[in-house]
Amino acid sequence: MNGKRQVLTKTKAGRYQLTKIINKMNYRKTKFYKTLTSYLATAYAEGFCEGENASETKQLIAWQYLVDTGICWKLQGWLGRSATALIEAGFINSKGKI
Numbered sequence: 001m002n003g004k005r006q007v008l009t010k011t012k013a014g015r016y017q018l019t020k021i022i023n024k025m026n027y028r029k030t031k032f033y034k035t036l037t038s039y040l041a042t043a044y045a046e047g048f049c050e051g052e053n054a055s056e057t058k059q060l061i062a063w064q065y066l067v068d069t070g071i072c073w074k075l076q077g078w079l080g081r082s083a084t085a086l087i088e089a090g091f092i093n094s095k096g097k098i
Contacts (some may be wrong), residue, residue, distance in 0.1 A: 059087070
């Protein structure tokens, strides 16, 4: 992903607050997304085999694939909980949203 996740901004009252910056990239349109399989997406999301040393962007693309296909809800519980946390944080979209 490009840039930082949060930035310090000054409010009208003169106070500083952390503001979340969300990359608006549509992962589904990437070449990498179109080449994923269930196994590869899981490997990139978990960080094993092909997914070792993967970039943050590729990991998020893999998580998006797992959510879109529903695989993350059928595997170990932590995958579903992690996917839910990524959706709530705004890093990926829930199924059906583009």
